[in-house]
Amino acid sequence: MELRQLEYFIAVAGEMSFSKAAHRAHVVQSALSTSIGKLEKELGVELFDRARQQIRLTPAGELFRQHAHRVIESARLAKESMSDYRGQLTGTVELGSLIAFGTLDIPRVLGEFRRAYPHVRIRLQQSQTGSMAYLSAIADGSLDLALVSAPDRFPAGIHMQLLAEEPMMFVCRDGHRLAGRDRVALTELADEDLIDFPVEFGLRRLVDDAFRAAGVSAHTPYEVAADYSKAAALVRHGLGSVFMPASEAAHYPDLRAVRVQPKVIWTIYLASAERIGPASAKLAELLVAAADGGR
Structure with a gap:
């Protein structure tokens, strides 16, 4: 074998x-x-x-x-433990990624890590079924680290570190009936045609759960792939509206971003196993430091 x-x-x-x-x-x-x-x-x-x-x-x-x-x-841990004797960090870090990083500049962190540790290979993966799938991958060892969006569970044996949080915004086209509002209640959006991600995604569950807590149901006739630009294009053509994190909404100044009441908070966590190799630990340290620096 x-x-x-x-x-x-x-x-x-x-x-x-x-x-x-x-x-x-x-x-x-x-x-x-x-x-x-x-x-x-x-x-x-x-x-x-x-x-x-x-x-x-x-x-x-x-x-x-x-x-x-x-x-x-x-x-793998045995191999990576020898890096101290070779005088350089080596190995591979399997990292689960998100479709959006909010205020976190993840590409910058990965670039800095690559320049500092050129002998470490980073393999970036993006789940097509939402970031919650990363938790089982962390548990079974097929991922070292993962960025998890709005988790609904915190499994034992997996370390979850909050990196960022920000409010979700209701984003509509300029001529929408609510475009001139400063804020809107979720109960006012019960009949709104929404554009959202598939039900497996944390962002979708976050919005659906917020509607249920307000006593109404979200109406989502449009599902898009993991890409806010496609959702924004549908909004521009009057097919519906969308919920976006505030940092993402800022990328589309031609659309109107309205605050939501009660607030719906999007979170990003860094998930890792309790025992990780030196390279993964160093990358996790840099990600946490970047998050702390941005607060």
Whole structure:
């Protein structure tokens, strides 16, 4: 059994797709499938149920994944622990990203980190199902750090550090009936056509929960991919309105940003496991310092 076989297995278990896992592991799909097949043959069990349209872990695969994560994490920590003896920081940091960073200048921090530690590789990932998916990835070791938007849970064993928070704004076109208002109550928006992200996204849940707390329901006929510019274009053409963090709304001066009552606060947390390698710890330190400097 080779460490690379375990890494391929973890990739497939995380993506539940051989093609996506091959892309994530930077290997051709045939090589990855062959490696998994050899691993199953060596273990004498099937790790994946391939009988359905979407593959699933077998009970044996679920158990094996727990041990495989520990082995890979231990191997990586052992390798990174030698950086002090080599006189330079090395390794790879797997970082889960958001579609928007609010007031945080994440690209600047990553650039500074890269210049300071050129032998550390940063792999940036962006979930298509919202940042809450990063928490399970942190727990199983496939991510080292992640930026999580408006989390609705704080799992045991995962360290959550608040980096930033800001109010959400109701953003509409200039000719909208509420464009001249200083603020608007959520109850006044019950019949408003809203443009928002898919339901898995933290920003979407944040807005939906705020409406429910106000005793009304959000009406969201338009869902867009993870991109505020597409939502802004729909707003300009009169198809609806959108909720944006204040810092994002400032990017579209041709639209009207109205304060919301009661306030809806968007938060960004840095998630990490309780034990992380030296490179991940240094990047986390820089991210926290940048957040503290911006407050």
